[in-house]
Amino acid sequence: MLRPDINDLLTQTGPGTPMGELFRRYWQPVLHTDELPEDGCPPVRVKILSERLIAVRTPEGEYGLMDEFCAHRGVSLWFGRVEEGGIRCPYHGWKYAADGQAIDVPSELNNSEFCKNVKLRSYPLVKVGDLLWSYLGDPAKQPPLPEWEFATVPSEQTFTSKRFQECNWLQALEGGIDSSHVTWLHGGGPNGDGLEADPLFAGARGNQYNKGDLKPYFEIVERDGGLLIGARRNAEEGHYYWRVTPWVLPNFTMVPPRGDHSLHGHFWVPIDDENCWAWSFDYHPVRPLTAAERDAMKGGAGVHSKNVPGTYRPVANKDNDYLIDREKQRTGEWFSGVEGIAIQDSSLQESMGPIVDRTKERLVATDVGIIKARQKLRRAAEALRDYGTEPLGNRPAHQRIRSVAVVLPADQSFVEGSGEAFDARPGVAQTSV
Amino acid sequence: MAEPSPVSRCARAATAKEAAYRIDYPLAYARSTRVVAFDDEAARTVRAVMDEPWGQAQFYSAPGPGHELLTVAGEARPLAGELADSDSVIMVATNRVNAEAVATVGAAAQVRAIMTAGLLMADEDGLTGETFMAIRPYARILLAPADQDDLVELLRAIRA
Numbered sequence: 220m221l222r223p224d225i226n227d228l229l230t231q232t233g234p235g236t237p238m239g240e241l242f243r244r245y246w247q248p249v250l251h252t253d254e255l256p257e258d259g260c261p262p263v264r265v266k267i268l269s270e271r272l273i274a275v276r277t278p279e280g281e282y283g284l285m286d287e288f289c290a291h292r293g294v295s296l297w298f299g300r301v302e303e304g305g306i307r308c309p310y311h312g313w314k315y316a317a318d319g320q321a322i323d324v325p326s327e328l329n330n331s332e333f334c335k336n337v338k339l340r341s342y343p344l345v346k347v348g349d350l351l352w353s354y355l356g357d358p359a360k361q362p363p364l365p366e367w368e369f370a371t372v373p374s375e376q377t378f379t380s381k382r383f384q385e386c387n388w389l390q391a392l393e394g395g396i397d398s399s400h401v402t403w404l405h406g407g408g409p410n411g412d413g414l415e416a417d418p419l420f421a422g423a424r425g426n427q428y429n430k431g432d433l434k435p436y437f438e439i440v441e442r443d444g445g446l447l448i449g450a451r452r453n454a455e456e457g458h459y460y461w462r463v464t465p466w467v468l469p470n471f472t473m474v475p476p477r478g479d480h481s482l483h484g485h486f487w488v489p490i491d492d493e494n495c496w497a498w499s500f501d502y503h504p505v506r507p508l509t510a511a512e513r514d515a516m517k518g519g520a521g522v523h524s525k526n527v528p529g530t531y532r533p534v535a536n537k538d539n540d541y542l543i544d545r546e547k548q549r550t551g552e553w554f555s556g557v558e559g560i561a562i563q564d565s566s567l568q569e570s571m572g573p574i575v576d577r578t579k580e581r582l583v584a585t586d587v588g589i590i591k592a593r594q595k596l597r598r599a600a601e602a603l604r605d606y607g608t609e610p611l612g613n614r615p616a617h618q619r620i621r622s623v624a625v626v627l628p629a630d631q632s633f634v635e636g637s638g639e640a641f642d643a644r645p646g647v648a649q650t651s652v
Numbered sequence: 653m654a655e656p657s658p659v660s661r662c663a664r665a666a667t668a669k670e671a672a673y674r675i676d677y678p679l680a681y682a683r684s685t686r687v688v689a690f691d692d693e694a695a696r697t698v699r700a701v702m703d704e705p706w707g708q709a710q711f712y713s714a715p716g717p718g719h720e721l722l723t724v725a726g727e728a729r730p731l732a733g734e735l736a737d738s739d740s741v742i743m744v745a746t747n748r749v750n751a752e753a754v755a756t757v758g759a760a761a762q763v764r765a766i767m768t769a770g771l772l773m774a775d776e777d778g779l780t781g782e783t784f785m786a787i788r789p790y791a792r793i794l795l796a797p798a799d800q801d802d803l804v805e806l807l808r809a810i811r812a
Contacts, residue, residue, distance in 0.1 A: 220679075220808060220809060220811055221809070385666065386666075436788075436791070436792055436793065436794075437792070437793040437794070438788070438793070438794045438795075438796070439793070439794065439795045439796070440796055441796075441797060493668060537662040537663045537666055538662075538663045540661060540662045541662065566662070569662070569666050570662060570665065570666055571666075572666055572667075572668070572670070572671035572674075573666070573667065573668045573671065574668070574671070576671070576674070579679065581679065581810075581811060582809040582810050582811075583740075583767065583810060584740055584742075584767045584768070584769040584792060584793050584806075584810065585767075585792065585793050586809065586810075587769060587793045587795050587806060590802075590805055590806055590809045591795060591802065593805075594801065594802065594805050630785060632781065632784050632788075635781070
């Protein structure tokens with residue numbers, strides 16, 4: 220259980236809230252580059268951390284992210300016309316540069332003087348990898364650009380999708396940290412193939428260890444910037460199979476790899492307090508993704524989802540009960556009756572309600588990873604609020620991290636036994652079983 | 653693929669408005685928890701948290717081979733009796749861990765299918781491999797390094 224005030228602290232991310240201010244110390248993914256595909260393309264609405272913004276790409280190729288609404292009468296600039304040097308409101312012709320500065324107010328006689336005093340709130344919008352990232356905090360505290368490996372490998376080695384999830388960000392994040400649900404929710408029913416049925420997981424030796432030991436042990440270890448959450452299962456005599464999930468503050472998680480399949484993970488980005496983006500990425504550190512892998516990802520396999528065309532809302536969503544198949548659930552082909560890892564997660568996390576009341580939960584010891592992550596988030600938010608302490612996780616050193624799957628002798632800890640496996644090293648393959 | 657439900661239940665059940673009307677009733681303490689310190693430093697941590705208003709949690713140290721636990725009042729109690737109505741054991745230790753007692757208590761918990769969690773408190777030199785090795789086989793979940801707050805938050809979270 221969690222006290223109501225702490226639940227509020229962790230789940231509220233709007234401007235001025237402690238967790239909102241914490242988030243505003245990190246670069247966050249905002250758009251896929253495909254959403255602003257060319258110079259001078261139409262603007263895109265962005266809502267993040269409860270702020271309504273508009274993203275533009277000027278004819279000169281400059282990216283900008285600014286307040287969605289015109290300073291004059293509050294018209295949405297989504298209706299605006301992208302022109303040389305910025306975007307013009309269609310109502311009375313006010314024009315803004317990519318940094319939100321008004322540069323033309325046609326009705327004013329002394330146009331340039333008036334403009335000086337009109338500036339929309341704006342934030343940097345920067346391309347790193349295939350994504351556009353923004354930093355919504357104090358410019359003086361802006362950290363270096365993100366260096367997550369999925370965003371820094373060549374484009375042919377990486378794939379990122381996103382889906383709209385209709386619940387608070389923390390519910391989604393906790394699913395990413397909670398390794399103990401995998402055996403059940405994603406493991407397949409007694410008559411199903413479970414992970415073997417997914418082309419992005421099939422064939423890995425690790426899948427057999429998963430099936431052979433349904434009651435893993437867990438080990439939670441602190442690491443600069445977050446936690447390593449290790450799940451330990453029996454392997455060959457005298458050995459354990461470890462699957463280790465990194466979490467980096469505040470909202471980055473990775474899934475342990477399987478065989479030579481790509482690595483994958485998530486960013487859980489608050490849209491507002493009742494919705495979030497689940498950014499899902501796959502990448503291989505040393506080889507291009509194959510056409511078959513890319514097709515599978517686009518088709519909703521692995522951690523990705525099949526979305527309604529033209530949107531980021533999954534085809535299986537709460538309006539259609541996630542297309543639950545009771546027959547497959549009954550026969551044990553799919554444990555939950557819902558198809559696909561992403562929707563298996565979202566269906567249950569959204570069913571908890573927009574913001575789950577954690578005062579009513581009954582946690583168990585295997586939830587220690589979640590308990591510890593909440594504690595670290597709370598401490599980071601309070602330290603920033605009370606003492607101005609800069610949080611961990613927003614430095615490249617904390618971002619050069621990988622998940623790991625490894626078989627180790629029983630007397631070795633996963634930290635020592637894995638050596639540099641947790642470090643993202645260019646040109647070095649992942650450690651996986 | 654199943655046909656969509658004609659009238660969605662999920663869509664209605666997962667709104668903020670609906671959430672306000674969920675059945676509200678007091679929850680019982682869920683766990684009968686035993687917190688055992690396996691060395692003097694760990695015992696200090698356990699004593700520091702035991703005065704909070706816990707439900708059914710009970711606190712001990714394990715100074716000998718572990719067949720008897722010592723209550724905070726200094727009373728020796730047979731391990732088997734103390735585990736009889738327990739459903740979770742939290743093992744607290746530092747680098748000075750009494751490994752023999754851990755093995756005794758851990759094995760007794762495993763035989764009884766009692767959930768175990770281990771919290772390892774680090775000193776300035778960190779935690780040694782021996783400390784991990786002593787507790788790892790017996791803790792279903794292990795948190796390292798842990799501190800006093802972790803113990804409090806774990807006990808609160810599981811409604812001990």
